[in-house]
Amino acid sequence: MDKIKELASRKAAVIITKSSCFMCYSIKTLFYEMGASPEIYELDKEEGGREIERALRMLGCTSVPAVFIGGKFIGSAKDVISHHVDTSLKQMLIDAKAIWF
Template sequence: MSIGHGQSGAASERVSELVSGNAVVVFTVRGCCICHAVKQLLFGLGVGPAIVELANDTSDKDINAAIFRTIRGGTDNCNRFPVVFVGGKFLGGIEAVLAHHIRGALVPLLKDAGALWL
């Protein structure tokens, strides 16, 4: 999925639209093995997340900045990818996703968000 380039205000608006309009959104960086692992975990659970893959260079800097502006107040660990939102709320990165999964809290969270129906 592409969210386009442009002014930072437009990028922030698009990030907000994606987060609020999808049960699960995963922002990734092209070629990141950790991002791949999160996507595979979600796919394995039967989730079809909205995935936004950013280039691993400066071409997506407005979008990257908009993502981290969106989550700034939520965590002190908000400068790495992947960035996962569930039900319109920032869940976290790989550590948070795996912690929820290990505790058995990820599937109920995904069900509550409407990402799983079973």
């Protein structure tokens, strides 16, 4: 869990992904289109990726992408899309200073 907290706090927006995951690609693209520049960790390319994946499961995240904004776990793709649809994602990114408006 300490590793997850460390990764999540490195930047205002952090996305933990796998390189072959289409939904991960979609969420990264959404963040880029909103003007955010998230820190990206690809579990299949990172040293210690399996340990990070186990820690995510302990957090309750059973799939990637795992999205953190302002150091707080937001959820997976479904959760991020829900926040985007209800317009709260933009405000979360603004509050965390991941984007400016």
